[in-house]
Amino acid sequence: MSRLNLRTAFKRAPNPEAPPPSHQVCLEGDVKQAIDVGRTRLVIAAALFAMAFGAVGLRLADVTVMSRGGEPRLADAPRVAAPIQTTRAEILDRNGLLLATSLYTPSLYADPQAVIDPVAAARALATVLPGISEQEIVTKLSAERRFVWIKRNLTPRQKFEINRLGIPGFYFQREERRVYPQSGAAAHVVGYTDVDGRGIAGIEQSFDEVLRSGGQPVQLSLDLRLQHIVRESLIESMTEFQAIGAAGVVLDAKTAEVLAMVSLPDFDPNHAGSIDPDAQFNRATLGVYEMGSTFKVFNHAMALDSGKVRIGGSFDATQPIRISRFTINDYHPEKRWLSVAEIFEHSSNIGSARMAMEVGVNGQQDFMKKIGMLARLPIEVPEAGLPLAPSPWREINLMTISFGHGLSVSPLHLVSGVSAMVNGGVLRPVTLLKREAGATPAGTRVIAERTSEQMRKLLRLVVEKGTGRNASAEGYLVGGKTGTAEKLSGRGYNRKARISSFVGAFPINDPKYIVLAMIDEPVGNKRTFGYATGGWVAAPVVKNIVQRMAPMYGILPVDESAPEIRRDLVLDIAPRDTQNGGKRLASY
């Protein structure tokens, strides 16, 4: 290829007047050809680039101007901050108050090598951190390691104070911590978690998976206000009668939701490490006890519902019953024939046993099974006690179970059963979770509507005239049954160690709530003339609870002596018929 002078090659024509030549340079031969090739290549390259930039330009115009011009129609938040990643969901009461939540808390650690003046630092820190002494901090700071915890789980205020001190060598580590703002108020129901945040008791355990997935909070059926009332009333009674424990339950009679459940002594789940095993024991659901006379509610319902005993019938309670080596006696012997109503009113063991005998062993076993007294309750906490039933079920068991001995159930069993006895005869599964408003679960009918009505009258009779007079919260129509059971100790019963209980329903003409109070080993005092029975110890607790909860739940007091109310509730005590072989009124 020959040399090409580019200067001349691209120079403009010197004379503007001259007609523009078709080509400014006239080259011939190889040179022309080479330039033509180069030009063609340039054109192709330029076209390609132009197309590429054109495409980019078009796309730019498309993205910025054409599509989605103007304000977006939908407010879409791009990359919404992920909802706070607490690894455990909250537990709420029925009104939405927090029972358990997870908080990120700062924990203070130090690098001892980086602390310039450990003594001064310790002195400053000790003023901010309660519960840790200056000396302890100095000891920690003199360690040879590069990492030492000073205090875990600080409050935001403490963190602020420490930051304000501005001591070098101290750092914070975020840690998650389960917090129970209500401390002991619902401790046995809510339960607690271990250090790794795994639920190891109560709802925390049974709903561990759900809570851990961090979704919706778990809402319980408990009402914290009521929980407080029940707890306070029980503590008061426990203190007065020097009892070792107590349990209280309030159940919604229509929906079978547990509104309050207290077991005493209780514990503070915020300090799960140091829980006394006795305090940890849930007396309301896990403990099974021989309930004593409160079981007569079931015995009467069973006998009346079987049709073998009529409300007007009567039974011989003149003599104690002797069977094999046992003697069945009355606590307050009337030593006469008693009507069915009187047996309930005076809580006669002899009469109850005779009523049970009318029904028989199989009848009783079936009935107890039907009302759920022989199986674990389908309750949401893992601490559900298995009832202790006799095996084989002999005639002696038939008699003792009629007045609440020989079959141990949890207090919640009792409440659940009594609820079915008074609410029209339908047993619904008890629950600790809040049900949707108006959602009443389909239950199973266990006794007839009419039997339930008779039971309501009988329960009212006990409070009006019988052993449960101390439970009469005037105006609220309480009906209920007392129970005093001696506790088993070794092979026999301990006369001194008792379980005194009262289970009540109110307003008894249309029961809305079932209230149970149970006091473990109360000691009688001067005020009760030395008595520590259910009527003296537990009935006043129920009265107290009813009086305080009724205004809160909008239950208006009624005039108890109003004729329309008396007509509904008053029972003719005297035996009327000649059932049971004409044994009637012999001793009246």
Next chain:
Amino acid sequence: MRQTFLLWVFLVVGAGVALFLLKYEVQEREERLARLNAEIIRNQEAIQVLRAEWSYLNRPDRLAELARRHLNLVPVTAKTLMTGVTALPNPIPVVTPDGLPLRPNTRTNPYIVAPMEKPQAILASGVAVQ
């Protein structure tokens, strides 16, 4: 040719500057978004702490104690609840100072304030003030 060239240079420089400005704008907005997200998380955590504190301060036993200390109220009992109009006490008869019964004017205003029966000394801290 020269104008075309200048136009292109202008366009290229303009596009470059615009692109840089856009890029910095986007970067700034991304940073702002990240800041806001972090702030949302911080606020959510703060709300969580405040909720726990609110629940803690609303403990029924604490409220009962505060009510006992600061309020002049007692729990409602069955006796203090009025359940109907019939439970209201009888109205005081309206009497004029000269002893004549006052008939309520039902046409204009059925509610007539009863005149005070007799001026009374007001007791303040046990001492009569005239």
